[in-house]
Every structure is written in structure tokens, then in C-alpha cells.
Amino acid sequence: MTVRPARKIRLEDVAEAAGVSRATASRVISRTGPASPAVQDRVRNAARQLGYQPDQVARSLAGGAGFRLVVAIVGTTSRVLDDPYVDRALAAAAETAAPYGVGVSLQWLPRRSPRLDRLAEDRSVRGVVLFNTTEATLAGMPAALNRRVASIGIGSPSVPSFDVDNGGAASTIVRHLYGIGRRRIAMITGPPWLPCAWRSVKAYQDLVRSAGLPVRLVAGDFSAAGGQRGMRIVLRRWPDTDAVFAINDATALGAIAVLRETGRLVPDDIAVAGFDDIPFAELSAPALTTASHPVGAIVSAAVTAVLDGSRVPPAAVFPSTLVRRASA
Amino acid sequence: MTVRPARKIRLEDVAEAAGVSRATASRVISRTGPASPAVQDRVRNAARQLGYQPDQVARSLAGGAGFRLVVAIVGTTSRVLDDPYVDRALAAAAETAAPYGVGVSLQWLPRRSPRLDRLAEDRSVRGVVLFNTTEATLAGMPAALNRRVASIGIGSPSVPSFDVDNGGAASTIVRHLYGIGRRRIAMITGPPWLPCAWRSVKAYQDLVRSAGLPVRLVAGDFSAAGGQRGMRIVLRRWPDTDAVFAINDATALGAIAVLRETGRLVPDDIAVAGFDDIPFAELSAPALTTASHPVGAIVSAAVTAVLDGSRVPPAAVFPSTLVRRASA
DNA sequence: TTGAAAGCGCTAACAC
DNA sequence: GTGTTAGCGCTTTCAA
Numbered sequence: 001m002t003v004r005p006a007r008k009i010r011l012e013d014v015a016e017a018a019g020v021s022r023a024t025a026s027r028v029i030s031r032t033g034p035a036s037p038a039v040q041d042r043v044r045n046a047a048r049q050l051g052y053q054p055d056q057v058a059r060s061l062a063g064g065a066g067f068r069l070v071v072a073i074v075g076t077t078s079r080v081l082d083d084p085y086v087d088r089a090l091a092a093a094a095e096t097a098a099p100y101g102v103g104v105s106l107q108w109l110p111r112r113s114p115r116l117d118r119l120a121e122d123r124s125v126r127g128v129v130l131f132n133t134t135e136a137t138l139a140g141m142p143a144a145l146n147r148r149v150a151s152i153g154i155g156s157p158s159v160p161s162f163d164v165d166n167g168g169a170a171s172t173i174v175r176h177l178y179g180i181g182r183r184r185i186a187m188i189t190g191p192p193w194l195p196c197a198w199r200s201v202k203a204y205q206d207l208v209r210s211a212g213l214p215v216r217l218v219a220g221d222f223s224a225a226g227g228q229r230g231m232r233i234v235l236r237r238w239p240d241t242d243a244v245f246a247i248n249d250a251t252a253l254g255a256i257a258v259l260r261e262t263g264r265l266v267p268d269d270i271a272v273a274g275f276d277d278i279p280f281a282e283l284s285a286p287a288l289t290t291a292s293h294p295v296g297a298i299v300s301a302a303v304t305a306v307l308d309g310s311r312v313p314p315a316a317v318f319p320s321t322l323v324r325r326a327s328a
Numbered sequence: 329m330t331v332r333p334a335r336k337i338r339l340e341d342v343a344e345a346a347g348v349s350r351a352t353a354s355r356v357i358s359r360t361g362p363a364s365p366a367v368q369d370r371v372r373n374a375a376r377q378l379g380y381q382p383d384q385v386a387r388s389l390a391g392g393a394g395f396r397l398v399v400a401i402v403g404t405t406s407r408v409l410d411d412p413y414v415d416r417a418l419a420a421a422a423e424t425a426a427p428y429g430v431g432v433s434l435q436w437l438p439r440r441s442p443r444l445d446r447l448a449e450d451r452s453v454r455g456v457v458l459f460n461t462t463e464a465t466l467a468g469m470p471a472a473l474n475r476r477v478a479s480i481g482i483g484s485p486s487v488p489s490f491d492v493d494n495g496g497a498a499s500t501i502v503r504h505l506y507g508i509g510r511r512r513i514a515m516i517t518g519p520p521w522l523p524c525a526w527r528s529v530k531a532y533q534d535l536v537r538s539a540g541l542p543v544r545l546v547a548g549d550f551s552a553a554g555g556q557r558g559m560r561i562v563l564r565r566w567p568d569t570d571a572v573f574a575i576n577d578a579t580a581l582g583a584i585a586v587l588r589e590t591g592r593l594v595p596d597d598i599a600v601a602g603f604d605d606i607p608f609a610e611l612s613a614p615a616l617t618t619a620s621h622p623v624g625a626i627v628s629a630a631v632t633a634v635l636d637g638s639r640v641p642p643a644a645v646f647p648s649t650l651v652r653r654a655s656a
Numbered sequence: 657t658t659g660a661a662a663g664c665g666c667t668a669a670c671a672c
Numbered sequence: 673g674t675g676t677t678a679g680c681g682c683t684t685t686c687a688a
Contacts, residue, residue, distance in 0.1 A: 336681095338681060339681065339682065339683095340681080340682095350681090350682080350683095351684080354682065354683060354684085355683090355684095358682090358683080360683085360684095361683095361684090382681085382682080383680085383681055383682070385680090385682095386680065386681035386682045387681080387682055387683075388682090389680085389682070389683090390681070390682035391682085391683055391684070392682070
């Protein structure tokens with residue numbers, strides 16, 4: 001039974017109740033440093049009975065580890081935060097970090113001045129998981145973040161990378177489009193500054209070129225609106241296009257909307273494939289053919305690497321699987 | 329030009345450079361307490377030149393305000409975090425809080441034991457914005473959170489509420505369905521424990537009853553999967569249903585998917601209306617008729633109330649507008 | 657209006 | 673193994 005505390009219980013109260021010094025109590029509670037089994041028991045019991053909750057802020061100030069994991073999304077505007085992919089990632093991060101007693105904060109990092117040094121110096125920050133990482137971001141990575149940072153996307157010698165096999169997945173999709181007889185395949189890409197999208201683009205280019213097909217590239221911005229714009233451009237430039245590969249599902253859904261508006265049948269006239277398998281992909285009409293990533297596993301691995309701080313391989317590549325639905 | 333700091337700049341360094349005591353520097357920097365204009369200038373300049381960044385953790389420990397705003401989502405499982413509505417809300421919260429120098433953390437609050445006391449005692453927490461608030465949550469609200477908490481949903485004397493006019497919006501939608509000739513209108517609701525959904529349900533019931541129409545209620549869970557399940561139940565129980573009002577867009581999109589599968593035409597056979605106007609609402613086929621809320625404005629108002637801590641009206645109700653699209 | 661001094665609650669050297 | 677002693681960087685009385 002927990003006694004209702006009149007005042008906030010401090011480590012000192014626990015130490016006193018257990019008949020040990022504050023330092024010993026600290027060692028037991030934060031399981032750092034030695035302590036005899038008997039003492040451990042006494043301290044733990046005292047803590048439980050008093051309902052002791054360590055003060056994370058004081059802990060951080062005193063030199064302990066930070067208590068929050070920052071999920072940082074690099075982007076031009078703060079609207080990058082409003083994205084179903086971020087949503088899933090955040091939920092997974094929160095879930096993985098919770099058992100460590102670590103909370104998750106979401107933060108937009110302006111692409112032009114990511115100020116990673118601020119995060120590095122912030123004692124409350126236990127670690128950082130980066131999304132939409134650019135080369136400039138990696139170049140400006142403060143050493144203080146070593147072993148406390150991971151990237152979902154491109155990495156560097158000091159920043160382990162966790163990502164789906166973008167190139168392989170893109171190849172699979174383009175090959176699939178080819179396999180169903182498409183020969184004039186366009187691609188709506190992501191924002192040009194984002195390296196993790198390059199691999200998909202490169203895979204598309206390589207495949208299409210080696211098959212002797214025309215390269216038809218248009219830039220999008222990861223949003224449905226961008227997909228709509230991109231699709232209109234494709235139709236204008238290359239009216240005979242018979243398939244579209246979109247860099248992500250939002251883009252693909254935007255493209256499909258334009259095709260519907262303009263009276264094209266999907267997939268009969270133009271096949272459309274996306275990337276990510278967001279929840280609404282299977283609800284669209286027609287249901288979207290796309291590639292599914294183990295987002296949960298990827299983010300979870302990145303979070304674990306950051307929180308454990310153990311030496312991790314410089315890059316982990318996760319498999320992606322083609323999800324065949326009606327649109328392609 | 330900011331000099332590159334060899335070591336972290338502390339308040340003490342600023343004070344020294346400005347030729348004042350640490351206490352005075354503190355007063356100036358945190359604009360609390362008096363200081364002569366001349367001193368203010370000197371301190372500010374010193375801070376700027378040295379590139380001083382206050383240590384938020386130390387600040388919180390010493391008794392200053394917390395430095396993060398917690399967006400807390402009440403729910404049965406942590407999957408409540410994975411929701412497009414939460415996504416939009418979080419982005420808006422982050423944007424509003426940023427100018428205050430306050431970061432945003434996302435947290436799932438288990439419905440059975442929301443542990444709001446933890447948040448209240450956490451010195452790093454500047455304030456809390458609650459989502460999916462229940463009456464039990466309000467009842468257990470620690471006094472320490474007074475004036476630092478706001479609810480998107482139901483409120484209480486000590487917790488100001490910020491919400492869309494759910495009842496009014498629901499009435500508008502049901503009236504619209506009636507107006508286009510529907511007479512057997514079913515509703516797929518949210519999880520039964522969530523009070524902010526009750527108003528919509530009540531509005532539906534009242535309207536339908538007063539028009540002499542049958543009440544056809546099925547419980548969903550805010551998810552597309554729930555919408556699919558709900559729709560199947562509706563079709564089984566009341567095959568002659570000619571309209572469905574869903575508690576949110578995800579539910580509505582799930583319902584539409586089932587109707588498509590089973591060969592019903594939307595809206596010809598069954599009209600479908602949603603609620604929220606999420607980004608994919610306009611991309612679905614048919615495009616979803618729904619009610620749009622000023623989510624950004626609502627969340628922004630709540631965040632501002634929490635951060636300013638000024639006395640705010642106990643409840644702010646925001647208007648919702650019907651968005652007529654193809655589905656109803 | 658300003659300064660001196662006392663903590664906030666904890667961890668981490670360093671002795672024992 | 674355990675206790676003692678310094679701080680972490682800041683805000684906040686309390687005097688001056």
C-alpha cells in the first residue's frame with residue numbers, strides 16, 4: 001500500500017527510510033554502481049512504500065542522462081510534422097521509449113539551420129532520431145550527439161542509419177509495372193533536397209533506361225497536393241503515359257484523384273503505385289498498390305540504438321514488400 | 329557576430345561580462361523582477377555576444393517554469409497516438425508553442441490510470457493539453473495543474489475546454505442527410521467511453537426522433553477498421569439504410585470501402601457523411617462529405633491558454649462548417 | 657535597484 | 673560496499 005505523500009518524496013527520504021546514505025540510494029535506484037543485495041532490497045522497498053518518483057529534471061541537471069527522446073523531422077516548413085508517416089513513426093517511438101522511462105518530443109528542424117547543437121547541449125535530451133536527413137544535417141552533426149543519434153534515411157560514419165531498402169523496393173515496383181505490360185512509366189518524386197528519396201529515383205531511372213523506356217520524372221513534395229500537381233504535369237507533358245510510380249502514398253492518392261477527375265480509368269488507362277502503405281492506401285478507390293515497410297520495426301530499432309547507446313552497425317536495411325492491390 | 333563558445337556559456341559568464349551579479353542577470357534574462365534600463369542593455373548585449381542559451385533543465389530545477397508542453401491523449405491503448413487528427417493537432421501545438429520556447433511532447437494516457445499527478449509533479453512540464461478527455465480524467469485532475477491544463481473536448485470548472493460545436497455540427501450533417509431525402513439514417517459512433525462524442529450522438533438521436541425516423545446506432549472506435557465493422561453491422565441489421573453518419577472521417581472511409589466491396593453505390597444507394605475533414609477526405613472516391621473544424625485554431629487557443637496561464641473562459645466553442653462533396 | 661547566499665534533487669568523484 | 677562532499681546552472685528570498 002502506498003502512503004499518500006504529504007509532500008514530494010525525495011531521494012533523501014528514501015535513503016533515510018532505508019537507513020542508508022543518499023548516494024547509496026541513488027546507486028540502487030538508478031542501478032549504477034555497486035550495492036549489497038540486502039541494501040538493494042531495503043532501498044527498493046522504501047522507494048515503493050513511499051511512492052518515490054525520481055525527479056527527472058534534477059537527475060538530468062546532476063549529470064545523469066536526459067529524459068526525452070527527440071524525434072526531429074528535417075523540412076522546409078513545420079508542415080512536415082503533419083504527415084501520416086510521421087504519425088506512425090512517432091507512435092512507434094513513443095511505445096519503444098516508454099519502457100526506458102523516456103518520453104518522446106516531436107520537433108521540426110528547419111532545413112536551412114537545423115541547430116542540432118541546441119539539441120546536443122540540452123541536458124534533457126537523451127537522444128535524437130532524425131527523419132528526412134540531408135547530407136548537410138549529417139555534416140553539421142555535433143560530436144556531443146555521438147552514439148545518441150540515429151537517422152531514418154541516410155547515415156554517416158557517426159550516425160547509424162535505419163531505413164527500408166528504398167532502391168530495392170522501388171525496383172520491385174517498377175518491375176511490377178513493367179510486368180503488367182506498362183512501357184511508358186512516369187515517376188512523381190519527392191522534394192529534390194531529400195537524399196533518401198534519391199535511391200528510389202535512381203532505381204527507377206536505371207531500370208527504365210536499361211529496358212529502353214523513356215525517363216519521365218516530375219518533382220512532388222510528399223503531399224497529396226504535390227501529387228495532384230505532379231500528375232497534371234505528367235499528363236500535359238507525356239499524355240501517353242500508362243503508369244505512374246509515386247514516391248509515397250499521399251502523392252499517389254493525389255495522382256489518382258486527378259486521374260479520376262480527368263476521366264482516366266485506374267489501372268486500365270494508367271496504373272498507379274505508391275510507397276509506404278499508409279492506412280488509407282487500402283481504402284482508396286481503387287485500392288492502392290504500394291510497398292509496405294515495417295515502420296514500427298525500423299523506428300523501434302533506431303530508438304533502441306539511441307537509448308541503449310551500444311555500438312550498433314552503421315546501417316540497418318529493412319526489407320519492403322510489394323502490396324498488390326487494384327491500382328496497378 | 330557571435331563568438332564560438334569554447335565551453336558552454338552560463339549565466340555567470342553573462343553576468344561577469346555585463347559587470348553585474350548573477351541574480352541581476354537572471355532577472356533581466358528571464359524578465360522577472362526589476363532592473364535599470366542601462367543594466368538591462370548591458371546584460372542583453374552580453375548574452376547576445378556570448379551566444380548565451382539558458383539551460384532549461386537548470387531553470388526548471390531552480391523553480392522556474394517547465395519547458396515542455398505535454399499533449400496527452402487519453403485512450404485504451406497507445407494506438408490512439410496513431411491518428412490523423414492527433415497528427416494535425418500536434419503540428420499545430422508545436423507551431424504555437426515554439427515562440428514561447430516551449431517544446432511539445434506527445435504522451436498516451438491510459439484511460440484506466442491516467443496518472444495526471446505524474447505530469448503535475450514533473451518540473452519539466454509547463455502545461456498539459458488533453459485529448460479525448462473523460463469525466464474520470466477530469467475528476468482526478470490534480471490541483472497543481474490548475475491554470476496549466478486545457479482540454480480539447482469536455483471541460484470542468486478547473487479545466488477550460490476548447491472544442492468544436494459537436495452537437496451543432498452533427499445536427500447540421502443529419503439535417504443535410506434529411507434534406508437530400510434520406511429517411512433511414514444510421515450512425516457509426518466512437519468508443520462508448522468518450523464523452524466528447526456523446527454530444528454528436530445525442531444530436532443525431534434528437535433530430536432523428538423528432539423527425540419520426542428510426543434510431544440506428546452502432547459503436548465504432550474512430551478507426552477505419554472500426555468503420556468497416558460498423559458498416560457491416562448496419563447492413564446486416566438494417567438492410568434498408570439509406571444514409572450513414574460516421575463519427576469521424578476514418579470511420580466514414582472504412583464504411584465507404586465496405587459499401588464499395590458489397591456493390592452499393594455511394595451516394596445513390598447509401599449516402600455517407602464523415603466528420604473532421606482530414607486530408608484524405610477529399611481524395612476518396614467519392615469525395616467525402618464531412619464537417620470541417622478549425623483544428624489549428626482550436627489547438628492553438630488551448631496551447632495559448634495553457635502557456636499564458638491567464639484567466640480564460642471555461643469553455644470556447646468553435647464553429648464547424650459542412651463540407652459538401654460527392655458522398656452525401 | 658542590486659548583490660549575497662541558499663537551495664532545487666540528484667549524480668559522481670573520492671575517500672573510507 | 674558505502675558514506676562524504678561537491679557541484680550541475682539557475683531562481684529566489686533577504687538584506688543592503
